[in-house]
Amino acid sequence: MTYERFAYLYDELMKDVPYEQWVRIVNDSCQKYNISGKKLLDLACGTGELSLRLQKHGYTVTGVDLSADMLTVAQAKAADEGLAIDFFQQNMVELDLLTKYDVIGVFCDSLNYLQTEEEVKQTFRQIKQFLKEDGLLIFDVHSLYKINEIFLNETFTYDDGGICYIWNCFAGEYPGSVEHELTFFVEESSGKYERIDENHTQRSFALETYEQWLIEAGFTVLEKIGDFAGKPQANSERVFFVVAHKL
Missing domain, CATH: 3.40.50.150 (Vaccinia Virus protein VP39)
Incomplete structure (x- = not known):
């Protein structure tokens, strides 16, 4: 990570x-x-x-x-x-x-x-x-409840104009784990958006x-x-x- x-x-x-x-x-x-x-x-x-x-x-x-x-x-x-x-x-x-x-x-x-x-x-x-x-x-x-019932197989989005993201959650390699796949779009001074991809793994x-x-x-x-x-x-x-x- x-x-x-x-x-x-x-x-x-x-x-x-x-x-x-x-x-x-x-x-x-x-x-x-x-x-x-x-x-x-x-x-x-x-x-x-x-x-x-x-x-x-x-x-x-x-x-x-x-x-x-x-x-x-x-x-x-x-x-x-x-x-x-x-x-x-x-x-x-x-x-x-x-x-x-x-x-x-x-x-x-x-x-x-x-x-x-x-x-x-x-x-x-x-x-x-x-x-x-x-x-x-x-x-x-x-908690395992949050990993399994809140995160798994869900998609979350955020948009405040200057920063936007799409956050997808998938089952991880291990029991009780989740893969967070995040794609950010960040507004630059030019008005264009830069894309930043991040992958995070959590386990409980x-x-x-x-x-x-x-x-x-x-x-x-x-x-x-x-x-x-x-x-x-x-x-x-x-x-x-x-x-x-x-x-």
């Missing part, structure tokens, strides 16, 4: 995403589980939209992402707002840092971009190395499977949250895990 020029369109396409809901879950979880430290790792941070918000809420944020293009956008945004945030290019499966964090977040269904069971399990093991003993791991994933697993892998990695699952509030339901589209380092 490569983002390339898509990174520069990402914020425009995500402008209606309720980022403050993610911030609220982080704040509420830290308060509920008595996390006093403020060092936070935003893993798979993308263009840094959540990194900036969390920094403004008093966290000392470090952002990590696989995409150099996404990080370029994130660094520019932080500089524009006068925020001192360190950004590093790394693969979450091979996470290698110099310090430990009070909170590690993998937000906006970023974990769903891992394609194999071993990649997810290895990511959990790597995260545990860099999470303080009393720290929290907070992440969210698309049963909630019980994630929980078992977390336990195997040495975590304790404190709670699961469905669609930003309450316990997950059969039709929850996004599920948050709030996880403790220690048993």
